[in-house]
Amino acid sequence: GASVYALSERGATSETARWLADAENQSDLIGGAGNVSLDDKDKMLAGVLLDLSMTASLSSSLNVGQKVLSNMGSITSLHKRRVEQAGFMVLKSPDIPSILVETGFISNPNEARKLHTASHQQALARSIQTGIRQFFRENPPPGTYIAWLRDEGKIAPAPREHVVARGESLALIAQRYQISLALLRSTNNLNGDVIKVGQTLQIPATALAAQ
Known part of the structure; x- marks a missing residue:
C-alpha cells in the first residue's frame, strides 16, 4: 500500500539542535x-x-x-490511513513543509505491475497534486495570488471530505450532496462507480451550499 511520511517529533528536536550547533547555519534564513x-x-x-x-x-x-494520503486512497490501497512519521533526512528542513510519498511496494507483484502502467502513474500524480492544491487553497502563503483571492472572497471553499460508509453507493452520495455523478467521479479521479467502505471522497465546493 501507499504511504506518506512527515518528520517525527524526535527528528524535529534533534534537527533543531543540529542547526544550533552548526556555525554555518547561523547565517542561513528561516x-x-x-x-x-x-x-x-x-x-x-x-x-x-x-x-x-x-x-x-x-x-x-x-x-x-x-x-x-486521503486522495491517494481513492486510487490505490494504503499501508496506513494516517501520515506516518520518521527521521528521514529529506524531511528535516526547518522552514519548508516536507513530505515523503511512497506510491507502493515493488516487492508486491500486483503493485509493481500497476506502478509500471502510465495510467496508474498519472492517477497517482493527480491525486498527489490534488492534495497539495487543497492544502495551499486552505493555507495560502501571505502575499500570494491565492491569498488575495481568498481575502477578496473570490475563491470557493475547499472541498468537503466524505468517508464512505457500508451500504453507500457513489450514486447515493452524489444525490445526497446534489451533484452529478460525473462531477463526483472527476473530482476523485474515479474511472467507474466502484468505491470501498472507509474510502475518503472529496465533495466539490459547489455542493457545500446545499448542505
Missing part, C-alpha cells in the same frame, strides 16, 4: 519568506525561533500529508 536570520540572535533566541519554525513546518507537513 521563516519561509527569507526574512528571519539567525546570525544576529543570541543562542537562546535563535533556539526559540528555530523551534517555532520547526513546529509550524511539522504541523503543515502533517496537514498536507493527510490531504495527499
Whole structure:
C-alpha cells in the first residue's frame, strides 16, 4: 500500500539542535519568506525561533500529508490511513513543509505491475497534486495570488471530505450532496462507480451550499 511520511517529533528536536550547533547555519534564513536570520540572535533566541519554525513546518507537513494520503486512497490501497512519521533526512528542513510519498511496494507483484502502467502513474500524480492544491487553497502563503483571492472572497471553499460508509453507493452520495455523478467521479479521479467502505471522497465546493 501507499504511504506518506512527515518528520517525527524526535527528528524535529534533534534537527533543531543540529542547526544550533552548526556555525554555518547561523547565517542561513528561516521563516519561509527569507526574512528571519539567525546570525544576529543570541543562542537562546535563535533556539526559540528555530523551534517555532520547526513546529509550524511539522504541523503543515502533517496537514498536507493527510490531504495527499486521503486522495491517494481513492486510487490505490494504503499501508496506513494516517501520515506516518520518521527521521528521514529529506524531511528535516526547518522552514519548508516536507513530505515523503511512497506510491507502493515493488516487492508486491500486483503493485509493481500497476506502478509500471502510465495510467496508474498519472492517477497517482493527480491525486498527489490534488492534495497539495487543497492544502495551499486552505493555507495560502501571505502575499500570494491565492491569498488575495481568498481575502477578496473570490475563491470557493475547499472541498468537503466524505468517508464512505457500508451500504453507500457513489450514486447515493452524489444525490445526497446534489451533484452529478460525473462531477463526483472527476473530482476523485474515479474511472467507474466502484468505491470501498472507509474510502475518503472529496465533495466539490459547489455542493457545500446545499448542505
